[in-house]
Amino acid sequence: MAVSLYTVVVDAHDLPALARFWSRVLNWRVVFEADDEIVIGADESTLPGLTFVPVAEGKTLKNRLHIDLTPDDQAAEVERIIGLGARRADVGQGPEATWVVLTDPEGNEFCVLRPKKTLLD
Structure with missing residues (x-):
């Protein structure tokens, strides 16, 4: 290709x-x-x-495209990224979600998935 x-x-x-x-x-x-x-x-x-x-314009709706991150330790990585300036977000994922939705400092959503070794489980 x-x-x-x-x-x-x-x-x-x-x-x-x-x-x-x-x-x-x-x-x-x-x-x-x-x-x-x-x-x-x-x-x-x-x-x-x-x-x-x-x-020039501000963000008004949920992103139609977003980044997914795969950490070794989801909880630790979420806390590290929040410490860098991210915020938790609720986009309707529900309590059973295996991923955590965060927003970057400008409000763009992204997800921190469960660890790579469990993605195929």
Whole structure:
């Protein structure tokens, strides 16, 4: 196939702050930075990355696309990410959900799944 996923683009009001948040969450680094675009990734040659671009309008609805994270220890990772600036969110997932929904500092939802070793259980 002649196509591959390069990056996921995230609309942002404060590009540097949101890029720093996600860099800390993923233990990635800034691989490109300009006034109108910041790209983070594991390194310059590892794909995909996350690209943050400016938007004027605010977020009004639940994201139609979101990031899922798979930690080794869900509870510890949720607390670590909350310590970085995330907040818990209720999007109707219910008490039986095996994932935790959080929002980044600009309100974008993402999920912290149960540990990888139990995903196939």
